[in-house]
Amino acid sequence: TRLPAANKIRDTWTETGTRCLGRNIQTKTLSMNDLDLRSAMIFACLLVGLMSVVLFFIRGSYPKSIHGIGTWASGLATLFVSYAVFSGRGNIPEALVIVCGNLLVMASLLILYFGSQRFFGLKTSIRLWGGIGLAALLVMTWFSLVEPNFRLRVAGVMIFAAAALFAHLRLIFLHGNGKFSSRFVIFVLALEATITTSRLFSLLLAPSNEAAIETQQIQDLYVMSFITSYLLQGIGMMLMASDRLHDELEHLARHDALTGCLGRRAWLDICNQEMDRSIRSGRQMAVLMMDIAPFKKINDNYGHQIGDRVIVDFVKHATGALRRADSLGRYGGEEFVALLPETGSAQALIVAERLRSAVELASGNP
Numbered sequence: 331t332r333l334p335a336a337n338k339i340r341d342t343w344t345e346t347g348t349r350c351l352g353r354n355i356q357t358k359t360l361s362m363n364d365l366d367l368r369s370a371m372i373f374a375c376l377l378v379g380l381m382s383v384v385l386f387f388i389r390g391s392y393p394k395s396i397h398g399i400g401t402w403a404s405g406l407a408t409l410f411v412s413y414a415v416f417s418g419r420g421n422i423p424e425a426l427v428i429v430c431g432n433l434l435v436m437a438s439l440l441i442l443y444f445g446s447q448r449f450f451g452l453k454t455s456i457r458l459w460g461g462i463g464l465a466a467l468l469v470m471t472w473f474s475l476v477e478p479n480f481r482l483r484v485a486g487v488m489i490f491a492a493a494a495l496f497a498h499l500r501l502i503f504l505h506g507n508g509k510f511s512s513r514f515v516i517f518v519l520a521l522e523a524t525i526t527t528s529r530l531f532s533l534l535l536a537p538s539n540e541a542a543i544e545t546q547q548i549q550d551l552y553v554m555s556f557i558t559s560y561l562l563q564g565i566g567m568m569l570m571a572s573d574r575l576h577d578e579l580e581h582l583a584r585h586d587a588l589t590g591c592l593g594r595r596a597w598l599d600i601c602n603q604e605m606d607r608s609i610r611s612g613r614q615m616a617v618l619m620m621d622i623a624p625f626k627k628i629n630d631n632y633g634h635q636i637g638d639r640v641i642v643d644f645v646k647h648a649t650g651a652l653r654r655a656d657s658l659g660r661y662g663g664e665e666f667v668a669l670l671p672e673t674g675s676a677q678a679l680i681v682a683e684r685l686r687s688a689v690e691l692a693s694g695n696p
Contacts, residue, residue, distance in 0.1 A: 395578065446498060488527075502516050594659060625640070
């Protein structure tokens with residue numbers, strides 16, 4: 331009679347131990363997943379900070395004509411600081427963490443946007459977006475400190491973030507060069523704007539009693555996507571700057587540094603291409619050869635700086651007298667050539683006379 335009782339007690343303890351062990355394993359598994367996600371967030375944020383440092387130091391290696399790289403670096407650094415503020419929860423008052431952290435996140439979005447405006451040579455819209463950001467800050471502060479409301483507080487930040495992301499996307503779509511770098515940044519911005527909008531609608535459409543119960547895992551996943559998008563933006567912006575540098579170097583190689591018209595080699599390449607096309611199509615083409623005279627007397631009497639101004643003015647007025655399809659090139663010191671596609675000799679004489687008259691009228695000397 332004692333043996334069945336002992337077996338029953340043993341089975342009960344075994345079942346209880348198995349359940350406890352299962353809970354422990356499940357708890358440890360969840361903790362390990364959370365640790366992996368948090369570790370990935372920290373690593374991604376460190377990479378964002380490193381990217382900001384790289385952009386800050388390489389801006390000195392690029393020509394001064396390429397703007398916005400330092401501003402991009404500041405935007406990435408601002409996000410890095412915001413994550414450091416959020417990491418201070420428990421040591422810093424919660425309200426201060428929420429307000430300051432979200433303020434830095436919104437500022438980072440605007441700084442990156444202003445950097446792209448500067449990169450494309452546009453005027454930064456600081457007043458407009460400063461006003462929008464101030465309104466979003468007031469909403470966030472009100473629903474954080476005065477009337478705490480998780481749903482409305484997060485919604486205000488999400489609306490601002492989505493608006494800034496879509497504005498940034500539109501800017502690069504309109505002014506980008508269509509190369510991989512621009513398309514890559516557009517893709518990253520579009521993806522993050524879509525995620526932000528989806529989170530906003532899911533938050534607003536959720537029942538009110540569930541609005542404040544957004545799981546920590548969902549928040550961590552969103553923050554992870556946000557930080558990763560910043561890292562990818564930094565990579566794309568570096569590629570955009572490299573493409574701009576390549577374009578400027580190619581432009582300098584093909585164009586005369588003083589006048590901005592085509593250099594001799596580039597003009598000859600275009601001339602050979604047009605000649606081949608003219609042979610295939612059977613259409614005529616013409617070439618004008620021009621010389622500024624007496625240019626040597628100008629240099630001797632007034633100096634080379636005045637001579638350079640004369641050459642620049644000549645190119646300015648000659649370009650205005652030519653058609654858009656024509657190609658003006660500097661062949662030598664004061665010698666210039668113009669390629670006139672699909673133009674016969676009679677028409678070429680008319681163009682030459684129009685060009686000479688334009689230069690004569692501008693100089694005031696027949």
